[in-house]
Amino acid sequence: xxxxxxSPKYLFRKEGQNVxxxxxxxxxxxxxxxxxxxxxxxxxxxxxxxxxxxxxxxxIAEGYSVSREKKESxxxxxxxxxxxxxxxxxxxxxxxxxxxxxxxxxxxxRLTVL
Amino acid sequence: EDKxxxxxxxLVVHEGDTVTLNCSYEVTNFRSLLWYKQEKKAxxxxxxxxxxxxxxxxxxxxxxxxxKELFSxxxxxxxxxxxxxxxxxxxxxxxxxxxxxxxxxxxxNP
Numbered sequence: 387x388x389x390x391x392x393s394p395k396y397l398f399r400k401e402g403q404n405v406x407x408x409x410x411x412x413x414x415x416x417x418x419x420x421x422x423x424x425x426x427x428x429x430x431x432x433x434x435x436x437x438x439x440x441x442x443x444x445x446i447a448e449g450y451s452v453s454r455e456k457k458e459s460x461x462x463x464x465x466x467x468x469x470x471x472x473x474x475x476x477x478x479x480x481x482x483x484x485x486x487x488x489x490x491x492x493x494x495x496r497l498t499v500l
Numbered sequence: 501e502d503k504x505x506x507x508x509x510x511l512v513v514h515e516g517d518t519v520t521l522n523c524s525y526e527v528t529n530f531r532s533l534l535w536y537k538q539e540k541k542a543x544x545x546x547x548x549x550x551x552x553x554x555x556x557x558x559x560x561x562x563x564x565x566x567x568k569e570l571f572s573x574x575x576x577x578x579x580x581x582x583x584x585x586x587x588x589x590x591x592x593x594x595x596x597x598x599x600x601x602x603x604x605x606x607x608x609n610p
Contacts (some may be wrong), residue, residue, distance in 0.1 A: 391580050417596050419596075419598075426509075427544075427603075428504075428600035428602045428603050429600040430600070431597060431598070431599075434534075434596070444597070446538075473502045476543070484574050487596070488545050489534075489545075489596075489598060490545065490547060491543050492542060493542045494542055
């Protein structure tokens with residue numbers, strides 16, 4: 387099956403702990419993205435990567451970190467510095483070869499910090 | 501700062517009604533506008549619009565872009581309960597970044 391997978395689906399953590407969210411794609415897409423969605427709000431870009439071993443900050447990167455060691459994988463770490471980490475996290479990917487390329491989304495991870 | 505604004509933020513209709521969702525934008529270096537449907541989890545792609553005045557259609561859904569007035573509309577005719585979802589509008593600017601609006605929560609009652 388081709389697609390984007392995120393794990394886990396639900397995640398609970400205590401305040402002050404770092405947590406890593408997984409995102410894997412087998413679509414051979416060059417670019418990968420992390421978004422955060424809060425209730426009643428649209429998606430906000432955290433980090434994105436257009437090529438292996440390179441990534442850029444999005445609009446709300448503070449308190450998050452990423453790595454892109456393999457084309458298929460783009461894990462997101464929510465650090466203890468993130469002041470309000472409870473949210474729905476969505477990973478996406480795209481070919482990024484033309485301005486008409488579309489971003490496709492994974493199923494999301496709902497993180498709750500207790 | 502790039503900005504995408506959707507209206508209304510929420511809408512409740514009865515099955516069979518026709519709805520129009522609005523998306524306006526103020527961005528630098530516009531490349532394309534995308535509509536997504538989100539039911540509980542992953543947004544699914546509906547349309548991508550790059551040229552003004554050309555309607556994209558898929559079944560009961562259609563969308564059009566006006567690049568002069570900087571807006572797009574998404575129409576859904578003969579709505580069904582399965583159309584209940586959040587509809588997201590996003591604009592692609594430089595590189596591969598998307599800027600999203602807040603979304604319109606559509607509820608279709610039987």
